[in-house]
Each structure stands twice: as C-alpha cells, then as structure tokens.
Amino acid sequence: MMIDPPIDKLIKKAPCRYALVVAITKRTKELLSIDAHELEESSMKAVSYAAKEIYEGKVRISL
Numbered sequence: 001m002m003i004d005p006p007i008d009k010l011i012k013k014a015p016c017r018y019a020l021v022v023a024i025t026k027r028t029k030e031l032l033s034i035d036a037h038e039l040e041e042s043s044m045k046a047v048s049y050a051a052k053e054i055y056e057g058k059v060r061i062s063l
Contacts, residue, residue, distance in 0.1 A: 004048075004052070005051055005052055005055035005056075009055065010051060010054065010055050013054055013055060013057075013061065014054075014061045015061070015063065019061055019063060020054070020061065023050075023054060023059070023061040024047065024050045024051055024054065027050035027053060027054070027059055028046045028047050028049075028050045031046045031049060031050060032046050
C-alpha cells in the first residue's frame with residue numbers, strides 16, 4: 001500500500017489516471033535499467049521512487 005506520496009494528491013499531477021500509471025511505469029523501467037545506484041541509496045522500491053519523483057515535480061507527465 002502506497003502512503004507517501006498521497007494518492008489523492010498524486011492524481012492531480014496528471015491529466016488522467018491512465019497517464020499517471022503510464023508515467024510511473026515508464027519511469028520505473030528507466031530507474032531499474034539506469035539508476036540502480038540511486039535506488040540502493042534511497043532504500044525505496046522503484047515504483048515508490050518514481051511516484052515520489054512525479055509528486056515532487058522532478059518528472060513531468062506529457063501525453
């Protein structure tokens with residue numbers, strides 16, 4: 001269960017839920033293939049880290 005970032009606030013970062021899911025999935029795949037070292041330092045799972053980046057505005061969702 002994802003607690004941080006709050007899902008109700010995370011949904012507001014995307015034009016629709018589908019776009020949010022696609023963006024998190026794409027970023028998760030990027031993190032797993034490229035930034036494995038950054039994930040190890042944060043001790044977060046890739047999906048949670050991707051959601052946090054979108055919530056903080058580090059990654060933008062484009063259609």
